[in-house]
Amino acid sequence: MTTVTPAAPTQLLAQTGLEARQAIRSGRWSGHTSGTAPHFVQGNVVILPEALANDFLRFCQRNPKPCPLLAVSEPGDPRLPRLGADLDIRTDVPRYRVWRKGELVDEVTDIGALWRNDLVTFVIGCSFSFEQPLIDAGIPLRHIAQGKNVAMYRTNIQTAPAGPFHGPMVVSMRPMTPANAIRAVQVTARVPAVHGAPVHLGDPALIGIADLATPDFGDAVDILPGEMPVYWACGVTPQAVVMEAKPDFCITHAPGAMLVTDLLDSELAF
Amino acid sequence: MTTVTPAAPTQLLAQTGLEARQAIRSGRWSGHTSGTAPHFVQGNVVILPEALANDFLRFCQRNPKPCPLLAVSEPGDPRLPRLGADLDIRTDVPRYRVWRKGELVDEVTDIGALWRNDLVTFVIGCSFSFEQPLIDAGIPLRHIAQGKNVAMYRTNIQTAPAGPFHGPMVVSMRPMTPANAIRAVQVTARVPAVHGAPVHLGDPALIGIADLATPDFGDAVDILPGEMPVYWACGVTPQAVVMEAKPDFCITHAPGAMLVTDLLDSELAF
Known part of the structure; x- marks a missing residue:
């Protein structure tokens, strides 16, 4: 009898943003999101303490072409209801990078243990x-x-x-x-x-x-x-601007492992 | 006593398309229309016999970038109500050129005597x-x-x-x-x-x-x-395509002496 070992999947197969987030939240996927939930908007993630968040929000407002903001959370609130009713930023990104004073210190699949009441999440449009x-x-x-x-x-x-x-x-x-x-x-x-x-x-x-x-x-x-x-x-x-500013604490998505939202690409077009 | 002879005006001063057409129709202006009735749409004019007009209409339909049609008249009808309720193409262009077999044969300020029941007027957007x-x-x-x-x-x-x-x-x-x-x-x-x-x-x-x-x-x-x-x-x-086709009979506006319409430039933008 021959046992066929299935190859590890190279892509998260999901039809919708919700389906993708559920797979990620449950720990079934921690890889990149290229090709996942086609036509659903994916976003870059930057999470900063509130003190810096206000400056960063003004930076994005002043530079909309490189920093197109899809959503900004309330301070301390891990939800982003405009991008998905169930969305929890502590669990819904496949992999996160944790930065202290501009240095990469960890890569994790859940940031529940790192969450603070002053953190603000920025979701920025992606290519x-x-x-x-x-x-x-x-x-x-x-x-x-x-x-x-x-x-x-x-x-x-x-x-x-x-x-x-x-x-x-x-x-x-x-x-x-x-x-x-x-x-x-x-x-x-x-x-x-x-x-x-x-x-x-x-x-x-x-x-x-x-x-x-x-x-x-x-x-x-x-x-x-x-x-x-x-x-x-x-x-x-x-990303380059935030790293250059060397914030005491910052969390981002890992390259290619994006937040998948409920927005459709077509909703972003006028 | 010194007599000051006023210089001939170099521009038709009119605030609206209607005002411009009235000056032209009455014979008070037969020059170019550059700067006339700012923000009102001006058009290139091509008048062809019906037999050729159908081919030319298809040509414009197939080549909308060089031949953006603003209006086409009914055969034999000198009116273009979409461009002006009063508009009469026989009198409302400052100067016309008359062509036979692709040769320029006359330049006139009124084409009433040349009008025929089979003529179709094309008005094409202008720069x-x-x-x-x-x-x-x-x-x-x-x-x-x-x-x-x-x-x-x-x-x-x-x-x-x-x-x-x-x-x-x-x-x-x-x-x-x-x-x-x-x-x-x-x-x-x-x-x-x-x-x-x-x-x-x-x-x-x-x-x-x-x-x-x-x-x-x-x-x-x-x-x-x-x-x-x-x-x-x-x-x-x-214009180059029509001249190259050497139609038996054709009337156009003279260069720079355009049809001034009631449309606003802003109405053409989406």
Whole structure:
């Protein structure tokens, strides 16, 4: 008799945000959320003590393209009812990173033991929601075709500071034909809750990028003849800005292991 | 006693489309309409016999970016009530050009004597309506700053043919910074009735333009360091296509002497 050992699943199969959160909350999934609950909005998570939270809220308000806020919790309240009636931020993210004074100190699957009455949760729009409308519009995305992470670069575009939060904007770059670049401006302008229209087109030197072949984050992708690079404000910006500010205490999602919400991507488009 | 002879007016001063048409209809104005009745929509005019009109209507339907139709009359009916209750196309354009077999044979200020029961009037959106939202959005337009006509180029982008109507798309080009180019895509995408979003950005060779310094129509303008050329489908396209088809009989407006309508530019935006 032969025993077939099933391969470990590589993706959380869920049809809705609620289904995904239930699997995560029960401990059945602690991996990435790429491809989970297609068309449901996923979010980056930043949890900060209230004293810093007010500065960070003003930072997001002043920099909506890199920091599109989907929801902010009440201080000490782990719920985010606008994103899901059952949602509990202490259990509903597959993996969390815990930071003290800007240093990564732990990676956990539940933050119940770390919760405090002064913590404020920020959920920030993520590129999964942002790329789906491009794909739906028939615009090929090179990094997806090449099975890579998107290429990201630090720029010389300064964010508007607030309290201890400041620093350069990080952009993601997607090469495309000029006709697709025009269409991509139209498509992404309709989703301001996930970075909106591009911040730049064409010459990388004009925004302080020295070499497209050496991204600061993610993977370099090919740019074919007749294509132009198109740059969007990137959700790595607030993460980089928070780490730079070295808060005494901070919790974030682990890379790729996002909060899955009840919002539909299409609800974010006007 | 000194007699001061007033200078001939260089602009038809009118606050509304109706006021402009009344001045034109009464013979008080036969010049260009640039700056007349600001924020009221002006249109290019093409008048064709019914036999060809059906082909031309299909041509416009298939090529909405270069040929954005504002209105089409009933055959033989000189009225266009959607553009003005009083509007009579036989008298309300300052100057008309009369064409036979593709040759310009006359320029007149009234076409009452030429009117036929089979003529169909096409009114096509014009760049005046199209540039006003860009200016309102704070995007500087070089050709206006330099007091020039916009630069226009024949491209290798083919229009979709219909009957005898076919030929390359003509584009207008406006240089701007990448940030303004992105904003201009958003602004002009909202006015599909006047050419809509650009058809190309950046490298002119990709659409068959050999040299930006030598436009096929209009005037060359400077492109400054850090700017990119942005290209829109141009209303010269249908004019070039009609002339190329050499219809037995055709009437158009004279360059710059447009039909002024009761529509507001803002009504064309969604």
